[in-house]
Amino acid sequence: MNIEYLEDIIESKKLTVAVFGLGRIGLPTALMYAKGGYQVNGIDINLELIEDLKLKKTFIDEPGLPEILNDMVDSKKITFSDNFEFAIKNSDVIVICVPTPVSINKVPNYVAIKDVAQKIGKFLSPNKIIINESSVSPTTIETIITPIIEHESHLKVNDDFGICSCPERADPGKIVENWNKVARIVGGSSDEIGKTIVKLYQQISLAQIYQVSTPGTANAVKLTENIFRDVNIALMNEFAVLYERLGIDVKEVIEGSSTKYNFQPHYPGPGVGGPCLPANSYYIIQDAEKVDYIPFLIRVSREINDRMPQNVLELIINALNYVGKSLKNSTITVLGVSYKANVRDIQISPAMKVIEYLQMKEARIQVWDPYYKSEKIGNFTVSDNLSDSFENSDCVVILTDHKEFFNLNFDSLKNQTNGEFVIVDSRNIYDCNKLPKDTIYCGVGRKLQKL
Structure with a gap:
């Protein structure tokens, strides 16, 4: 992992971010990266949603969000598509914000996040960091997501790529309002990778960024x-x-x-x-x-x-x-x-x-x-x-x-x-x-x- 290179492009704002999943959590996250000065690829499988976002329309009733969407689309700091391959190959940091619902039988459904992990692994190249913001169990990253990415990419975590969890702590209706107030929790696959992502979140939020192991x-x-x-x-x-x-x-x-x-x-x-x-x-x-x-x-x-x-x-x-x-x-x-x-x-x-x-x-x-x-x-x-x-x-x-x-x-x-x-x-x-x-x-x- 070339951590020095990643830290340099984080500070210089030359880093490109891909955000997978543009719902109530993913869209604000993508827009805040763009507002923070980074180039963002917003990706979703919902083609109707993609077209609406290109036209600066959003179904999410978050105060302040439509205005940020309008500004970021006009500034061309964010693009929207369903092209996973392009986004993965052309981004330095990949953020996962897909749903992880619980089934009617009270069992977590990780189908969407597994699918994204497979796509990431298929097109992943070295020196990239994957950040998961989706809600998952404590063991999911280590026992499910990381093995999928390693298997598909033939790369090794920490040697070739990094992975972090920064679970969303959003309060629907106050996501924009709280962006610079509510602390974020970052846990990396290594201490060095965690520190790098702390520096990234410090560029897009004034809130405390708290690193765990x-x-x-x-x-x-x-x-x-x-x-x-x-x-x-x-x-x-x-x-x-x-x-x-x-x-x-x-x-x-x-x-x-x-x-x-x-x-x-x-x-x-x-x-x-x-x-x-x-x-x-x-x-x-x-x-x-x-x-x-x-x-x-x-x-x-x-x-x-x-x-x-x-x-x-x-x-x-x-x-x-x-x-x-x-x-x-x-x-x-x-x-x-x-x-x-x-x-x-x-x-x-x-x-x-x-x-x-x-x-x-x-x-x-x-x-x-x-x-x-x-x-x-x-x-x-x-x-x-x-x-x-x-x-x-x-x-x-x-x-x-x-x-x-x-x-x-x-x-x-x-x-x-x-x-x-x-x-x-x-x-x-x-x-x-x-x-x-x-x-x-x-x-x-x-x-x-x-x-």
């Missing part, structure tokens, strides 16, 4: 921080279901607990969604099986969070029964389908699971989400406006805490509903004292009551 360690950092959240959310969901039955308000408990210096608040809800938290546990679980270890707490936490949509269904049924109605043939207003607030993303959204349960019980649904208005999603269509979704509603269910839902005029909207005004607040965003008088209200971990 191996790619596996870097991936373990990513999984640990996400599973920490998943486990703690599961704990609070466990408390919430218990406190519902004990008649204790979990929101009040969290506020009280937060007065102690060493309590870190986590919040219950309808479940955990998105491409990371519901999946990351299974990367660790798969690696644990290889060494005959069972991570019981991680497994149980996943089960608890996966059960929460069922808990929300039970809250809806109980609330309707309270006013003398059954779920079958009732009209349910669903507010929010995104997996998290203020983003357009339904990946593994617990809201979608709740809707599925409602339809299985033969309820009629009217959905409103400002990020999907008038769009068809699966077997339902999102309402064109908020008012339409309240028409003749028997129960209003909040499944996503979009900012648009915090200050709704319920005094006016309740007049469109059918009979008593019923709210199931799975995100616990409302203050009961500010809701209309006589509202039937419950939340996750909050008792059913008439206000």
Whole structure:
């Protein structure tokens, strides 16, 4: 490996970068390399996406991203194509940002990243470094990706090429905003290669670039921080279901607990969604099986969070029964389908699971989400406006805490509903004292009551 040459072209901005996968993570990554002064080849297998990007159009709702895309295309610092061979042969650093989802059987699906590794190996020449930003288990780089590249290229890691993990730590909706704030973790196949990639990331981000000893360690950092959240959310969901039955308000408990210096608040809800938290546990679980270890707490936490949509269904049924109605043939207003607030993303959204349960019980649904208005999603269509979704509603269910839902005029909207005004607040965003008088209200971990 000619590390001195790579460090020289990093500093002089003569280095060329190829980014494979131009989704919510890959596109911002590619654009930030371009904005940092490097020439970038953006590669994806989706030809329609490639053509849109060439025209400076993006489907990703990240504030600030369209402006950067426009500037980088105009400056010709970035090009878009599906030509893997050209990009690999004509780039010094290759960044992998492809999806690594978990199957319906809770097994990590590495098909896309294996395919990219094979392509890289086929066209790889010496003195290049591959950076993986995709989420993978701690052992994946050493036991799967590196052997594929070595086999296809007939080159040897560290002698002929380098490989690093720098797992994305993005917060959808704030990727551009946080680019220069959130530290990045780099683990190289050798200490020297890791230091080189640290220097590269320091050229494109003002955030701390923290080096760890191996790619596996870097991936373990990513999984640990996400599973920490998943486990703690599961704990609070466990408390919430218990406190519902004990008649204790979990929101009040969290506020009280937060007065102690060493309590870190986590919040219950309808479940955990998105491409990371519901999946990351299974990367660790798969690696644990290889060494005959069972991570019981991680497994149980996943089960608890996966059960929460069922808990929300039970809250809806109980609330309707309270006013003398059954779920079958009732009209349910669903507010929010995104997996998290203020983003357009339904990946593994617990809201979608709740809707599925409602339809299985033969309820009629009217959905409103400002990020999907008038769009068809699966077997339902999102309402064109908020008012339409309240028409003749028997129960209003909040499944996503979009900012648009915090200050709704319920005094006016309740007049469109059918009979008593019923709210199931799975995100616990409302203050009961500010809701209309006589509202039937419950939340996750909050008792059913008439206000």
